[in-house]
Amino acid sequence: MEMMVWNVVLTAVVGLMGFLIKSKFDELARISILLNRTREEVARDHITRKExxxxxEKLVTHMDQRFNRIEQKLDDMQKGRTT
Structure with a gap:
């Protein structure tokens, strides 16, 4: 009789441990899926190095054009005063 009680207790403990381990692995799989989705969203929202x-390059070109215009205007003003 004592052996039967011991078997029932051990079976219950092993069953409970199995259930808890399975639920933790399921949760780990769910978190892994969420992490992958988050990585995809972050990659989608950020720009690449080429962009x-x-x-x-566009900004530098634009600013260079602006500085060239300012230099031209200053040169024109200087020529107007010296003449």
Whole structure:
């Protein structure tokens, strides 16, 4: 009789441990899926290095054109005063 009680207790403990381990592995799989989705969303929302380089190049070109116009105006003003 004592052996039967011991078997029932051990079976219950092993069953409970199995259930808890299965639920933890299921939760781990769910978190893994959420992490992958988050990585995809972050990658989608951020720009690539090439896009950054293109935008910086456009900005530099634009500012260079502006400075050239300012230099031209200053040169024109200087020529007007010296004449």
């Amino acid at each position: 950054v380089d293109d935008r910086v």
